[in-house]
Each structure stands twice: as C-alpha cells, then as structure tokens.
Amino acid sequence: MPRAVAGPEIERLIQLLARLPGLGPRSARRAALHLVRRRADLMEPLTGALGDALEKIVVCGACGNIDTRDPCTVCADNTRDGSMLIVVENVADLWALERAGAASGRYHVLGGTLSPLDGVGPDDLNIETLVQRAHEPAVTEVVLALNATVDGQTTAHYITDLLREAKVKITRLAHGVPIGGELDYLDEGTLSAALRSRTPF
C-alpha cells in the first residue's frame, strides 16, 4: 500500500476527475497536476465554469436538450423550421447534428432507446411527449435520427407504429457510404443499403 503522497483534497480531486469519460486514474493525476500548474488561467476559470453550469443548467421542457435556458436555445430560435421534428436518442446526438449544421428543424430527445434486455421500456423514454408534439398542427414531418443499431431501429419501428394516427410524414436518416469512406473497408450491410438507395449522378 503506497503512502499518501498529497493531502486528501488532492486525492479526492484526482478520484473525481478519474470518473470523467476518457480519463483514467493515471490521466486524472496528470490532469490534476496540470490544473495546479495552470492555476490562474485554467483551474480558477474551470471551477467558476462548473459552478456556473451547476447553477444554471436545465433540461429543456419542450425537447429535452440541455441548456442554461428553458426553452433551450434551439427551441427558442424562431427562425427554425417548426414543421420538422428530429427525434434523437440523446443530447450528444442533438449536438452532433447541430455541429454538422445539417438540420434547421426542432428536436426531440428521447433520453435513450428501447432496450428490453437492459429493462428500458417506453415509459422510461420521452415518447409520450413526442406523440403529443407530433400531433401539433404545425408539425408535418418526424425525422427518426436514431443510431443504426438494433436498439435504435427497434425504437424507430415502435415510434412509427405509435405515430400512425398522426398526420405526419415519418422519415429516417439515409444509409450509405460515409463521406471519405472506402468501399473496401465497409461492411456488407452498408454496401447493400448504399446500392439499393443509389441516386442519379
């Protein structure tokens, strides 16, 4: 058992940093030392930013996005296309679509996918509010931007069934060759899908 090197406050900081995704015990130690060395220009601002975020971050009551305002920046943006509702699994996916700048519609964050094996049923997701929003007169299209995994596709089918009554067009993201992708390295499923969905050149 190695002796304690530093005071309990530092050990505790390291342990908490190690629980961030992407950091392990070793890199958490490096991060803690880096913080201490960059006290004025990193540690103080980070402490402040965490405190700020802790105080202000809320979940958007409309779409489930995380922001410092409710309704969130996306929902409050009146220049967005209110007729398109983009369904995503989680906030990270919403942010990814926004970074791509690809979508101008509004979002709906499910908070996960149906996963019977993990005990995640429809009641654990924001599906009821999705059905309500899909019935709003302004909404004409629901885009299921869910992961192309078994759970994602199961969820997509479940939602499609639920929305049969709503007068909306239901679409999903295209499958195909990623930009920059090489055919030789792609799996058969993607290649078949890309060939089936070929478009005029």
Add this chain to the structure above:
Amino acid sequence: MPRAVAGPEIERLIQLLARLPGLGPRSARRAALHLVRRRADLMEPLTGALGDALEKIVVCGACGNIDTRDPCTVCADNTRDGSMLIVVENVADLWALERAGAASGRYHVLGGTLSPLDGVGPDDLNIETLVQRAHEPAVTEVVLALNATVDGQTTAHYITDLLREAKVKITRLAHGVPIGGELDYLDEGTLSAALRSRTPF
C-alpha cells in the same frame, strides 16, 4: 459555422475541459454531458473538490511538492530517512516514486530540466535550494532520479558538478531491463547498460 447549440456557459465549460491533458474537443463534450447527467454524484462534488483544492493547494517551501500543507506530507513525515535526498524533475515523478513505495527519503523537485534549446537555464530551476539542502549535515546521499533523456542527463551532470564541494554521495537510478520487459523489444542502449551493470544471481 455551426450555430450555438447550448448556452455560453456550457460552451465555456466544454472549452475549459478540452484544455485538460488527455481530453480533446470531442471528449470534452462527452465529459460535459456526463457531468450534467451525473449532477448530484459527480458534478457537485467535482466543483466542490476543485474549489477546495484551489483554496488550499500550496507548493511545499522545502521540496517543491504540491500539497495542501506546507511543509508537505512527505517533508512533515518524521519517519522518513533525512539522509537521502531524491532529486526529481517534477511533482508527477515524485508521485510516481511514492506510488511505487520505493523510496523512504526526502525529495527535491527541480521544476524541469536544463534545456538550452527551450531557454531553460539553471536559474529557472530550484537548483540553488538543492545545493543548500545538500550541504545540510544530515544529508549524506543525493539520488538523481531524473529521466533517462538527453535533458535529464545533462541536468544530472550539471548538478553533479555543482555538488562536488558538498560531502554527499551522488547516485542515479539504475538502467536496465524493465520488470516484465522482453529483450527482443528493448533498444540497444538499454541492453548494453543492463549487461554492463549485471549483478550476481
């Protein structure tokens, strides 16, 4: 230019997290989302731990270690061997030696190595206090636990010259085959050093 997804407070938190070693822009976003999701059991304690550390962390006036007390936990530990002074490049190296539980002496943190190309000269390091400590009557051995790099070895030679007047034995870490290491993968320098320093079996 993608639109802002979340409020400026969240963007700022992500930018600051991205400046930690081991985290990039993408993993910083993941970390921020993880923090928001684990608000009570991670984000609040981490904010508190950072504030605590910010308030209490000091550099030990004797050895240069980072701790919440001065003199630091190591220097204040009277069970340690006061005759051995272990010279390390930085606090991370001190912690590494302590984790190994290998040393029972006291430390001296240089704060870097001599590096003329980067403009790091003797005055930028804690070398003067090292010379003072080496002249204390209690100290009989100075162990140069510096990295086996060009800069580390240059610094070791420089310190050895400076301490010629002090009545202390100057030693360095052994070179050799790392525990668990395979000869086939080792560089020639290490293998030669290991052969030269062979010990009776």
